[in-house]
Amino acid sequence: MTSDVISSKELHKIDPVFGQLSFDNHEQIVFCNDKDTGLKAIIGIHSTVLGPALGGTRMWNYNNEWEALNDVLRLSRGMTFKSAITGLNLGGGKAVIIGDAKTQKTPELMKKFGEFVHSLNGKYITAEDVGMTTADMDLVREVTPYVTGISESKGGAGNPSPITAYGVFMGMKAAAKFKFGSDVLEDKSVFVQGIGHVGEALVEHLVNEGARVTIADINQERLEAVKSKYDVSIYNGQDIYSEDMDIYAPCALGATINDDTIFKLKAQIIAGAANNQLAIEDKHSRQLQERGIVYAPDFLINAGGIINVYAELENYDKQEIVRKTENIYNTTLEILDRAKMSQVSTNVAALSIANERIETRKREQQK
Numbered sequence: 001m002t003s004d005v006i007s008s009k010e011l012h013k014i015d016p017v018f019g020q021l022s023f024d025n026h027e028q029i030v031f032c033n034d035k036d037t038g039l040k041a042i043i044g045i046h047s048t049v050l051g052p053a054l055g056g057t058r059m060w061n062y063n064n065e066w067e068a069l070n071d072v073l074r075l076s077r078g079m080t081f082k083s084a085i086t087g088l089n090l091g092g093g094k095a096v097i098i099g100d101a102k103t104q105k106t107p108e109l110m111k112k113f114g115e116f117v118h119s120l121n122g123k124y125i126t127a128e129d130v131g132m133t134t135a136d137m138d139l140v141r142e143v144t145p146y147v148t149g150i151s152e153s154k155g156g157a158g159n160p161s162p163i164t165a166y167g168v169f170m171g172m173k174a175a176a177k178f179k180f181g182s183d184v185l186e187d188k189s190v191f192v193q194g195i196g197h198v199g200e201a202l203v204e205h206l207v208n209e210g211a212r213v214t215i216a217d218i219n220q221e222r223l224e225a226v227k228s229k230y231d232v233s234i235y236n237g238q239d240i241y242s243e244d245m246d247i248y249a250p251c252a253l254g255a256t257i258n259d260d261t262i263f264k265l266k267a268q269i270i271a272g273a274a275n276n277q278l279a280i281e282d283k284h285s286r287q288l289q290e291r292g293i294v295y296a297p298d299f300l301i302n303a304g305g306i307i308n309v310y311a312e313l314e315n316y317d318k319q320e321i322v323r324k325t326e327n328i329y330n331t332t333l334e335i336l337d338r339a340k341m342s343q344v345s346t347n348v349a350a351l352s353i354a355n356e357r358i359e360t361r362k363r364e365q366q367k
């Protein structure tokens with residue numbers, strides 16, 4: 001019997017999906033497999049209360065399936081709250097493809113993935129995330145309409161990353177206004193960790209504003225390419241978390257604020273694009289609050305991308321995309337103020353607003 005070899009503490013191993021810590025009453029989890037193309041993917045649908053579950057597809061070389069499942073569960077849940085707080089009529093979903101995007105991604109694999117998305121009849125709508133490009137979404141579009149983030153030439157809103165970066169910049173400015181009394185970032189030292197699609201565009205805004213920017217990435221070529229374009233310093237140290245800085249902008253992967261890093265952090269503000277920056281939401285958001293570090297919730301300030309792709313579904317134009325993204329500044333300030341007044345963490349304040357919207361819609365649907 002399985003229970004003979006697995007202790008109760010390891011229940012997640014015998015209840016590998018619903019028993020996961022990151023499982024949060026997700027509506028549906030779809031495992032996709034195709035032998036011919038080598039596709040192994042998981043689609044997570046967390047909630048469809050506010051609308052179809054929209055969220056990007058990430059291709060990543062996960063160490064194992066647990067990591068992939070954990071990622072899709074956490075990311076899809078985050079999308080529910082991101083759309084809710086941004087006022088979009090969308091639910092939360094996300095997909096992960098297990099594999100190396102540089103060597104294992106083929107047009108056939110992308111189209112097969114698109115067929116799986118199509119089989120869900122619009123309950124899940126995909127878009128790009130780490131390891132994906134608009135060209136990949138164009139391939140998915142060949143087999144299903146349930147995809148956003150396609151090229152402008154094909155009627156899409158194009159690459160969402162510059163808009164995401166603009167929203168992060170707005171959220172960062174709002175956090176600066178709250179913490180320093182002014183939203184001007186001139187002379188503030190900002191560390192941008194991860195200078196990919198979003199990180200680089202964020203660097204541009206920061207440099208234009210006169211911030212002192214340090215960039216960090218595991219990809220040396222990216223570092224040199226970005227350094228050649230902007231007045232920035234490359235981080236060469238061993239432990240970014242211990243460095244003196246005003247603002248830490250995580251723009252790589254999630255969970256960088258964790259038990260190992262949280263007490264080293266000297267930054268006064270955390271504002272970045274990465275999803276799920278807090279390894280354990282409740283605990284780490286409370287610890288940041290106790291330490292007086294202003295955390296601009298990731299799912300709030302990185303919503304520019306979803307605002308951009310939502311335009312493809314709702315047919316609004318670039319001007320409206322920019323207006324909605326600029327509003328991230330106001331929402332962030334409102335949440336930081338609310339957290340201070342209610343003496344809760346900024347994450348809790350943001351989640352409570354998102355949950356209010358979801359619960360109201362649920363009540364309306366039950367009438």
Ligand SMILES: NC(=O)c1ccc[n+]([C@@H]2O[C@H](COP(=O)([O-])OP(=O)(O)OC[C@H]3O[C@@H](n4cnc5c(N)ncnc54)[C@H](O)[C@@H]3O)[C@@H](O)[C@H]2O)c1
Nearest residue numbers: 160161164194196197198217218219251252273274275305
């Ligand atoms: N692209 C969007 O519109 C969008 C929207 C919302 C959220 N996000 C999130 O923002 C983050 C960045 O997205 P992106 O589209 O720029 O991805 P990207 O793949 O273009 O860039 C990620 C960068 O991070 C670097 N990186 C990876 N691990 C690192 C590490 N340990 N230390 C330093 N650098 C590291 C990579 O080398 C790469 O340059 C992701 O977490 C993504 O989920 C992106």
